[in-house]
Amino acid sequence: MLYERYYKVIFVFVWKRTLNETITADITSQVFLKAMINLKNYKHRNLPFSAWLFRIALSELMLHFRKNKLTQVVSADDNHLLHLIDECKLNEEKEKQELIVRAMQELTETEMQLIQLRFFDENSFAEVANILGITENNAKVKTYRTIDKLKAWCIKNNIQQ
Secondary structure, three states: HHHHHHHHHHHHHHHHHOOOOOHHHHHHHHHHHHHHHHHHHHHOOOOOHHHHHHHHHHHHHOOOHHHOOOOOOOOOHHHHHHHHHHHHOOOOOOHHHHHHHHHHOOOOOHHHHHHHHHHOOOOOOHHHHHOOOOOOHHHHHHHHHHHHHHHHHHHHHOOOO
């Protein structure tokens, strides 16, 4: 029942980070295998069960990228980029999209996870916190610090605000 209920959302979550259906299927199956093996260790802490699955998925993704010496793929459409540009208070020109993408390449893996979870996956701060295993306030602080880092990069590279 858990597999049927959460398979699609976990699959999409993983696919957005790999853009490879075979790898996504393998990682998703690992997520559910680990979840089933460790179900006895799951403790309900007023968080949705899906948060635990997302945390396992993120862990499996990071393991896959490290093991294969790959970089994580970031999948975002123009609307997601425009939302991030708006949050950074940049002009919404097509050139700015290319520059914000270049700026995002300067982010650490953790910072990129925050941006992807918040802006590209459109999660609330509470959901971001649940997935990353941090407090909601910490998710907000880290996200806004990351946005400030993007803004600073844009200013340094002569992008007008």
